[in-house]
Amino acid sequence: MKSAKLVPMLLTSLVFLAVWTGCSKEEDAYVIPDTYNFDNVNYTGQLQRISMLNEMKAYMSLASNNGFVLDADRLKAMYSNDMEAAQWSGNYDDSKQLKSKTFEGVRDDFAFCFDRIAEASQSTVPSSNGQAGRVQSTVNPDKTYLLDANGLEQAQIIQKGLMGACFYYQATAVYMGAEKMSADNSYREEGSATLMEHYWDEAFGYLGLPTDYPTNVEGLQFWGSYLEKRNAVLENREDLYNSLIKGRAAISANLLGDRDEAIETARHEWEKLVVACALHYLNDSYEHFEDLALKAHGLSEAIGFIYSLQFNPSKRITNQRVEHYLAAIGGAASFPEMNLYATSKEDLLQVRDELAADYGFEELKSDF
Amino acid sequence: MSKLLYGFLLSLTGLYFCSCGSDNGPVNSCGADYDQVALFSNYVEQLIIPNYENFHEDLQALSLAMDDLSAMGNQENLLLVQEKFRTAYKSWQWVAGFQFGPADEQELRSSCNNFPANRDQIEFILAGGDFDPGLSEQYERGFPALDYLLFKNDAEWVLSELEGNSQFSIYMFGIIELMLSRSEATLQAWRGEYGDNFLTNTGSAAGSSLSLLINNLSKQYERIKSEKIGLPSGELTLQFTYPERVEAVHSGLSLALLQESLKASKYQFEGRSRLGSQGMGLAEYLEYVNAKKGDQALKTVILDQYDLALQEVASLAEPLSETIENNTSSVVDTYNEISQQVIHLKTDMPSVLCVSITYVDNPSDSD
Numbered sequence: 001m002k003s004a005k006l007v008p009m010l011l012t013s014l015v016f017l018a019v020w021t022g023c024s025k026e027e028d029a030y031v032i033p034d035t036y037n038f039d040n041v042n043y044t045g046q047l048q049r050i051s052m053l054n055e056m057k058a059y060m061s062l063a064s065n066n067g068f069v070l071d072a073d074r075l076k077a078m079y080s081n082d083m084e085a086a087q088w089s090g091n092y093d094d095s096k097q098l099k100s101k102t103f104e105g106v107r108d109d110f111a112f113c114f115d116r117i118a119e120a121s122q123s124t125v126p127s128s129n130g131q132a133g134r135v136q137s138t139v140n141p142d143k144t145y146l147l148d149a150n151g152l153e154q155a156q157i158i159q160k161g162l163m164g165a166c167f168y169y170q171a172t173a174v175y176m177g178a179e180k181m182s183a184d185n186s187y188r189e190e191g192s193a194t195l196m197e198h199y200w201d202e203a204f205g206y207l208g209l210p211t212d213y214p215t216n217v218e219g220l221q222f223w224g225s226y227l228e229k230r231n232a233v234l235e236n237r238e239d240l241y242n243s244l245i246k247g248r249a250a251i252s253a254n255l256l257g258d259r260d261e262a263i264e265t266a267r268h269e270w271e272k273l274v275v276a277c278a279l280h281y282l283n284d285s286y287e288h289f290e291d292l293a294l295k296a297h298g299l300s301e302a303i304g305f306i307y308s309l310q311f312n313p314s315k316r317i318t319n320q321r322v323e324h325y326l327a328a329i330g331g332a333a334s335f336p337e338m339n340l341y342a343t344s345k346e347d348l349l350q351v352r353d354e355l356a357a358d359y360g361f362e363e364l365k366s367d368f
Numbered sequence: 369m370s371k372l373l374y375g376f377l378l379s380l381t382g383l384y385f386c387s388c389g390s391d392n393g394p395v396n397s398c399g400a401d402y403d404q405v406a407l408f409s410n411y412v413e414q415l416i417i418p419n420y421e422n423f424h425e426d427l428q429a430l431s432l433a434m435d436d437l438s439a440m441g442n443q444e445n446l447l448l449v450q451e452k453f454r455t456a457y458k459s460w461q462w463v464a465g466f467q468f469g470p471a472d473e474q475e476l477r478s479s480c481n482n483f484p485a486n487r488d489q490i491e492f493i494l495a496g497g498d499f500d501p502g503l504s505e506q507y508e509r510g511f512p513a514l515d516y517l518l519f520k521n522d523a524e525w526v527l528s529e530l531e532g533n534s535q536f537s538i539y540m541f542g543i544i545e546l547m548l549s550r551s552e553a554t555l556q557a558w559r560g561e562y563g564d565n566f567l568t569n570t571g572s573a574a575g576s577s578l579s580l581l582i583n584n585l586s587k588q589y590e591r592i593k594s595e596k597i598g599l600p601s602g603e604l605t606l607q608f609t610y611p612e613r614v615e616a617v618h619s620g621l622s623l624a625l626l627q628e629s630l631k632a633s634k635y636q637f638e639g640r641s642r643l644g645s646q647g648m649g650l651a652e653y654l655e656y657v658n659a660k661k662g663d664q665a666l667k668t669v670i671l672d673q674y675d676l677a678l679q680e681v682a683s684l685a686e687p688l689s690e691t692i693e694n695n696t697s698s699v700v701d702t703y704n705e706i707s708q709q710v711i712h713l714k715t716d717m718p719s720v721l722c723v724s725i726t727y728v729d730n731p732s733d734s735d
Contacts, residue, residue: 103608139430311606313606319602
C-alpha cells in the first residue's frame with residue numbers, strides 16, 4: 001500500500017475515533033447489572049399491598065365451598081385497610097391501603113363487586129342464568145367457582161381489576177409519571193436511596209418479582225407470576241424486567257434520557273403482558289365454552305385484564321376501545337350491567353382477533 | 369483523490385467541533401443591573417393593586433345585589449346577582465396569579481376558587497348542616513359553591529329556597545362575607561407595608577420579589593393547564609373524562625374564565641394593566657438580558673405561544689363540560705397547545721433570570 005493513501009486513511013480513522021468518543025464521557029459511566037441489584041432498594045409498601053391482595057384472594061376463594069358466606073364489610077375493610085374489621089393474618093402499616101392507591105376514578109367501582117360476591121356466596125343452589133351460586137367444572141372436577149347471578153366470577157374481577165387499577169396504574173402511571181420522576185435525585189441520606197430512585201423501586205415493587213429474577217422464580221406475585229407464565233409464548237420477561245433494571249441504573253447515574261427510554265419500554269412491555277393474559281383467557285373460555293365453570297372463570301379473568309389496559313398512560317388503545325371489548329364480551333362495559341350468559345362463541349373469537357390485531361399479535365393469538 | 373479525502377476530513381472535523389457544541393449565546397449576567405425597583409413598582413401599581421381593587425369592588429357589587437335579592441326575591445334581582453357573579457368571577461382570574469404574601473396568609477385562593485365544589489357537602493349545608501366558612505381547605509365555599517347555589521337549578525328553585533329555606537341565605541352570605549373580608553385584607557396589605565417592602569426586595573434569591581412573581585406566574589399557568597382543562601378532559605387522568613369537574617360547571621362560564629385567565633397570565637408576563645396599558649414587565653426583562661430560544665427572542669416565543677393558546681381556546685364551544693364529552697379531541701388539542709408554554713415559563717425564563725422554581729405542583733406521598 002502506498003504511503004500517500006495510508007496517511008489519509010489513518011487520519012480518517014483518527015477523526016472517526018474523535019467523533020465517536022468525544023461526546024460520550026458521561027454517558028458511558030454507568031453499568032446496567034443483570035439483576036435488580038442496587039444499593040438501598042426498599043419497597044415495603046408494595047410488598048404489603050401485594051400481601052393484602054393475596055389475603056383478599058385467599059378469603060374470596062373460600063367461598064367456592066358450599067355454605068361459606070363472605071362478609072362484604074370485611075372485604076371493604078381489607079380494601080381500605082381498616083385493621084380491626086379486616087382480620088388480617090399479616091402485619092401491615094396503618095397507612096398502607098389498596099384503596100387509596102387505586103385509580104381515583106374507579107376506586108368506588110369495587111364496592112359493587114364486594115357486595116355482589118358476598119351476596120352470591122349466600123346462595124345454596126347451583127349457579128344458572130339469573131341465579132348466583134357455585135359451579136363445578138365437568139372437564140376438571142377439581143375446579144369449582146362462585147358466580148354471581150349474571151355469570152361473573154367476581155373474585156377474578158376484583159383480583160385482576162385491582163392488579164390493573166392499583167398495581168399496574170401505580171407503577172406505570174404514578175411512579176413512572178412526570179411528577180414522581182421530577183423528584184430530587186441528588187440527596188442521599190445515609191443508607192437510603194434518592195427520592196427518585198426510591199420511587200422507581202416502588203414501581204418495580206408492583207411488578208411482583210424477586211430482585212434476583214429470573215434465576216430465582218420463587219415467590220412471584222400477581223404480575224410477576226403472569227410474566228413468567230406468558231413468557232413461553234410472549235417471550236418478553238427479560239425485556240420488561242431489564243427495562244426496570246436499566247431505568248434504576250440510569251437514575252442512579254442521573255441519565256434521565258436513558259431513564260425515559262426505560263419508562264417507555266417498561267410501559268409497553270407490561271401492556272403486552274396484560275394483552276397476552278387477556279388473549280390467553282379468551283382462548284381458554286373459547287376452548288371450554290360448553291363447560292360453564294371454565295367458561296365463566298376464563299371470561300371473568302379476560303374482563304379483568306382487558307379492563308386493566310386502561311391504566312397505563314402510554315397505552316396503545318383508547319378507553320373507548322376497552323369499553324367496546326368489555327361490551328362485546330359482557331353486553332355492557334360496566335361491571336354491574338355485564339351478563340356472561342348472553343356471550344356467544346363468535347363474540348369471543350371476534351374480541352380475541354380484534355384485540356390481537358390492535359397489538360400485532362395475529363401470529364401468536366392462538367398460542368397464548 | 370487525496371484533495372477530496374482531505375476535504376472530507378476537514379468537513380468531518382468541522383462536524384466534530386460543532387457536535388458537542390458549548391453555549392455560544394451571550395454570557396448571561398442574570399440582568400443584575402436591571403432596574404428591578406421600577407419593575408416591581410409597575411407590577412404593584414399597575415397590576416396587583418388595581419386588580420385587587422377591581423376584584424374587591426366586584427365582590428361588593430355582588431354582595432349588594434344579594435342584599436337586594438334577599439330583600440326582594442324576584443327574577444330580575446336574581447338575574448342581577450348572576451350577572452355580578454360572572455363579573456366578579458372574571459375579576460378573580462386577574463388576581464389568581466398573585467397568590468403569595470398576604471393572599472397566601474388569607475388563604476384567598478381556597479376561599480374563592482377551590483373547585484370542583486363538594487356537592488354532597490353543599491346539599492348537607494342546605495339541609496341544615498353546619499357551615500363554617502373559615503375552615504381551611506374546604507370545597508364548599510367561594511365561587512364554585514355560589515355557582516352551584518345560583519345556577520345548578522332554575523330560577524324558580526333559587527327563589528323558593530331564598531324564601532323558604534333560611535339556611536340558603538345564611539350560607540350564601542357566609543360565602544360572600546368571607547371572600548370580601550379576605551380580599552379586603554389582602555388589598556390593604558398591598559397598599560401598606562407589604563407592598564412597600566415588595567418594591568425593594570430585589571435580587572433573584574428565593575423569596576425575592578422577582579422570584580415570587582416568576583414562581584407565581586408559572587404556578588398559576590400550570591393550574592390553568594391542569595385544573596381548568598387537563599383534569600376534566602382526561603389528559604391527566606388516563607383519558608377518563610370528568611366533565612363535571614370544570615370550573616363554573618353550572619353557570620357554563622368555563623371557557624370564558626379560561627380565556628380570561630390566560631389573558632391575565634399574558635398581561636402579567638408583559639407587565640400590562642388589565643385595561644391594556646403597557647409598563648415594565650418580565651417580557652422586557654427577558655429582552656434586556658437578550659434571552660433567546662433557538663434563534664428567536666424568548667419574549668417573542670412566549671407571547672406567540674400565549675396567542676396560540678388563546679386562539680385554541682376561542683375555537684372551543686361552550687359549555688366546556690359538553691364539549692369534553694362530544695368533541696374530546698378538540699379539548700385535548702387545546703390542552704396540548706396550552707401545555708407548550710409551561711417549559712418557557714417554568715424552565716427557560718427562570719433560568720436566564722437566575723430564579724429557582726421553588727413551588728411543588730403536588731406534595732405527594734410515597735409508600
